[in-house]
Amino acid sequence: MPETDPRAATGAAVPIAVVGATGAVGRTLIDLLVQRGFPVGECVPVASARSAGQRIDVPGGTATVHDLDRYDFSGVRLAFFSAGTGTSERHARRAAAQGALVIDNTNAFRMAADVPLVVPQVNPDVLDRRPDSGIIANPNCSTIPLVRLLAPLRRRYGLRRVTVSTYQAASGRGNRGMAELRAQAAAATDDPTRTGPVEAFGVPLAYNVIPLIDTLLADGFTLEEQKMRQESRKILRDPTLDVTATCVRVPVLNGHSETVVVDCDAPVDAGELAALLAGEPEVRVWADRPPTPRTLDDADLVHVGRIRVDPEHPNRVAFWLVADNLRIGAALNAVQIAEVLVARGVR
Numbered sequence: 087m088p089e090t091d092p093r094a095a096t097g098a099a100v101p102i103a104v105v106g107a108t109g110a111v112g113r114t115l116i117d118l119l120v121q122r123g124f125p126v127g128e129c130v131p132v133a134s135a136r137s138a139g140q141r142i143d144v145p146g147g148t149a150t151v152h153d154l155d156r157y158d159f160s161g162v163r164l165a166f167f168s169a170g171t172g173t174s175e176r177h178a179r180r181a182a183a184q185g186a187l188v189i190d191n192t193n194a195f196r197m198a199a200d201v202p203l204v205v206p207q208v209n210p211d212v213l214d215r216r217p218d219s220g221i222i223a224n225p226n227c228s229t230i231p232l233v234r235l236l237a238p239l240r241r242r243y244g245l246r247r248v249t250v251s252t253y254q255a256a257s258g259r260g261n262r263g264m265a266e267l268r269a270q271a272a273a274a275t276d277d278p279t280r281t282g283p284v285e286a287f288g289v290p291l292a293y294n295v296i297p298l299i300d301t302l303l304a305d306g307f308t309l310e311e312q313k314m315r316q317e318s319r320k321i322l323r324d325p326t327l328d329v330t331a332t333c334v335r336v337p338v339l340n341g342h343s344e345t346v347v348v349d350c351d352a353p354v355d356a357g358e359l360a361a362l363l364a365g366e367p368e369v370r371v372w373a374d375r376p377p378t379p380r381t382l383d384d385a386d387l388v389h390v391g392r393i394r395v396d397p398e399h400p401n402r403v404a405f406w407l408v409a410d411n412l413r414i415g416a417a418l419n420a421v422q423i424a425e426v427l428v429a430r431g432v433r
């Protein structure tokens with residue numbers, strides 16, 4: 087068995103809590119724990135008072151959702167947090183102090199010095215021990231697939247500059263975002279002037295694209311774009327890595343796409359790069375046609391296509407990627423972090 091297979095570890099099944107268990111990421115995470123055979127002991131679903139008392143499916147059966155404000159994490163070994171940045175800010179350090187090792191899916195601690203920011207395929211070495219904070223952060227949904235491809239590119243060709251544009255799905259705003267896109271699409275089907283509900287994205291998303299995700303910052307970039315630069319630098323341990331991002335919401339239900347243009351230190355051979363990326367763990371390179379969010383056959387892979395070298399700039403390569411944001415960009419990355427921790431006996 088590979089070292090990251092938690093079934094290789096000895097010891098009892100792991101008691102866990104899933105905070106945000108009723109949300110899009112939380113539900114996906116619970117599915118993945120079952121699908122991947124993670125050694126779950128008791129699994130406690132946790133959400134807000136709105137959902138407390140509901141029974142939901144968890145590994146091994148069903149369980150009652152607990153109210154986070156009243157939940158004590160003593161006895162929990164791993165706590166997955168996917169319930170919004172403010173919720174993590176209020177409760178994650180408390181959960182860690184009560185003994186849980188927190189894997190946080192939000193933006194609350196990603197850039198904190200005492201919190202490792204981890205993509206298991208890129209920087210698993212930082213998972214050797216429990217961090218002093220008791221918190222490990224999962225990167226942003228667009229950053230994860232990007233750095234998984236930049237890491238091998240850097241090893242082979244060196245990175246000089248990265249320019250990325252994203253095409254981000256409605257599910258990036260969770261259950262609410264998907265419901266709103268569905269309602270808008272239904273409303274506009276019969277009458278294109280009807281928008282349906284407009285709450286999650288500020289303007290209608292159906293039959294539209296929105297070049298503004300998260301807060302607009304003073305420098306004209308958005309917080310989402312800033313996250314891609316800062317998080318890539320932290321994960322790849324390159325504080326001056328040159329990353330310029332434009333993040334765009336598109337009317338896709340699930341699955342983020344990105345166009346990536348990389349200026350390298352050395353000339354790139356497109357065929358060689360395709361073979362290099364195809365040899366990376368859990369990456370599929372599409373040769374004949376590009377991957378699209380609706381035609382992915384395996385949601386647990388990063389899909390790459392349209393790899394091409396600029397004929398006027400041999401050091402410049404462009405490619406297209408698609409990755410399931412709820413899985414690769416959130417829940418799967420978190421579960422894979424947990425798998426490494428359990429396999430290494432970190433608690």
Ligand SMILES: NC(=O)c1ccc[n+]([C@@H]2O[C@H](COP(=O)([O-])OP(=O)(O)OC[C@H]3O[C@@H](n4cnc5c(N)ncnc54)[C@H](OP(=O)(O)O)[C@@H]3O)[C@@H](O)[C@H]2O)c1
Pocket residue numbers: 105106107108109110111112132133134135136137138154155168169170171173191192193225226227257258259260261262411412415416
């Ligand atoms: N969607 C993505 O692609 C993605 C990717 C990476 C990271 N993330 C991050 O993951 C988090 C969850 O995203 P999502 O897409 O799953 O959102 P979602 O579908 O809206 O789900 C939100 C979850 O958080 C819970 N929650 C909200 N406020 C709470 C509170 N005050 N106390 C306790 N629980 C609370 C909700 O419980 P109730 O049922 O009680 O409301 C629900 O379970 C966000 O921080 C998001 O930024 C999402």
